[in-house]
Amino acid sequence: xxxxxxxxxxxxxxxxxxxxxxxxxxxxxxxxxxxxxxxxxxxxxxxxxxxxxxxxxxxxxxxxxxxxxxxxxxxxxxxxxxxxxxxxxxxxxxxxxxxxxxxxxxxxxxxxxxxxxxxxxxxxxxxxxxxxxxxxxxxxxxxxxxxxxxxxxxxxxxxxxxxxxxxxxxxxxxxxxxxxxxxxxxxxxxxxxxxxxxxxxxxxxxxxxxxxxxxxxxxxxxxxxxxxxxxxxxxxxxxxxxxxxxxxxxxxxxxxxxxxxxxxxxxxxxxxxxxxxxxxxxxxxxxxxxxxxxxxxxxxxxxxxxxxxxxxxxxxxxxxxxxxxxxxxxxxxxxxxxxxxxxxxxxxxxxxxxxxxxxxxxxxxxxxxxxxxxxxxxxxxxxxxxxxxxxxxxxxxxx
Numbered sequence: 001x002x003x004x005x006x007x008x009x010x011x012x013x014x015x016x017x018x019x020x021x022x023x024x025x026x027x028x029x030x031x032x033x034x035x036x037x038x039x040x041x042x043x044x045x046x047x048x049x050x051x052x053x054x055x056x057x058x059x060x061x062x063x064x065x066x067x068x069x070x071x072x073x074x075x076x077x078x079x080x081x082x083x084x085x086x087x088x089x090x091x092x093x094x095x096x097x098x099x100x101x102x103x104x105x106x107x108x109x110x111x112x113x114x115x116x117x118x119x120x121x122x123x124x125x126x127x128x129x130x131x132x133x134x135x136x137x138x139x140x141x142x143x144x145x146x147x148x149x150x151x152x153x154x155x156x157x158x159x160x161x162x163x164x165x166x167x168x169x170x171x172x173x174x175x176x177x178x179x180x181x182x183x184x185x186x187x188x189x190x191x192x193x194x195x196x197x198x199x200x201x202x203x204x205x206x207x208x209x210x211x212x213x214x215x216x217x218x219x220x221x222x223x224x225x226x227x228x229x230x231x232x233x234x235x236x237x238x239x240x241x242x243x244x245x246x247x248x249x250x251x252x253x254x255x256x257x258x259x260x261x262x263x264x265x266x267x268x269x270x271x272x273x274x275x276x277x278x279x280x281x282x283x284x285x286x287x288x289x290x291x292x293x294x295x296x297x298x299x300x301x302x303x304x305x306x307x308x309x310x311x312x313x314x315x316x317x318x319x320x321x322x323x324x325x326x327x328x329x330x331x332x333x334x335x336x337x338x339x340x341x342x343x344x345x346x347x348x349x350x351x352x353x354x355x356x357x358x359x360x361x362x363x364x365x366x367x368x369x370x371x372x373x374x375x376x377x378x379x380x381x382x383x384x385x386x387x388x389x390x391x392x393x394x395x396x397x398x399x
Contacts, residue, residue, distance in 0.1 A: 129146060165213060307327040319340055321339055
């Protein structure tokens with residue numbers, strides 16, 4: 001069994017995205033975060049699918065310790081991971097009138113202090129939750145909620161893994177970024193086949209290639225790779241199941257800023273180039289929100305609402321970006337930003353003018369599963385990832 005050390009949730013593994021201030025279910029019904037009452041932290045659940053969002057505090061008999069993680073489940077309960085005494089304890093919290101009910105789920109033993117354990121992003125459907133334990137030579141995927149007999153180890157993956165992105169709506173195909181031999185490549189772990197591991201993203205033999213975000217409806221993938229600029233990771237995009245190149249838009253290179261995608265617009269079947277992508281942008285003077293679509297080729301910069309729970313948000317299929325926030329006046333708020341897709345369609349047709357149509361993209365040719373849809377009638381998205389083959393870096397590609 002893989003051992004795991006107690007590490008604060010705010011210290012992600014190298015290659016992971018910055019931790020968001022709250023976690024949202026994949027269908028957008030619930031969110032969960034650690035809230036502060038004086039000097040004490042306690043879990044809080046947000047209900048987002050009601051006419052007005054509202055928060056339910058879930059304090060237990062004592063405040064939460066540093067390193068505690070929370071995650072909403074699809075039924076409204078909140079999963080809590082508490083590191084303590086060489087173990088990670090898992091419980092489900094739920095409101096019971098004036099108090100908080102707690103259902104212990106069991107623990108994952110962590111005796112050696114060399115391995116980190118953290119929760120993976122919420123799984124589709126919200127019935128199960130998973131964790132990743134990263135050891136010195138291998139990583140393990142655990143089902144920590146939704147099983148029949150407490151935490152269960154589902155897969156052992158050789159190498160140190162980071163990231164964690166769901167590729168399908170069934171919660172079966174999990175993309176991880178695996179580091180072996182000094183290089184990081186994205187792989188797929190098939191939880192329906194006993195943890196079978198297969199390659200997903202390999203642009204060149206010497207590049208570090210990570211999957212940051214995926215949309216099962218359109219097949220759009222957001223990746224980070226240093227293939228275009230060795231030693232410097234760049235944001236790129238491709239389509240699961242396509243044989244066309246991965247692209248690295250120039251507009252996503254913002255000097256002195258860290259750009260991290262955190263939400264993709266769902267429901268855009270067979271039109272990945274029109275999907276809205278929300279970006280967390282952290283710069284020397286603070287942070288804000290960016291919105292980008294592959295066809296539009298420019299980033300729209302938005303002021304984040306006051307009290308934004310940084311790095312958190314979700315899209316509606318209709319193209320509205322919801323950003324949760326909290327202030328002294330509004331404990332539980334959601335800012336709605338309308339981002340119509342018309343501008344993206346105009347840019348794709350060459351009608352947008354200016355910066356929207358003039359930017360070039362560095363392309364990386366591929367022979368397998370990840371590429372850009374260039375035609376007006378792209379082929380169907382395959383349900384199972386097909387590994388990328390090695391391919392040289394191409395020149396500048398313009399549309």
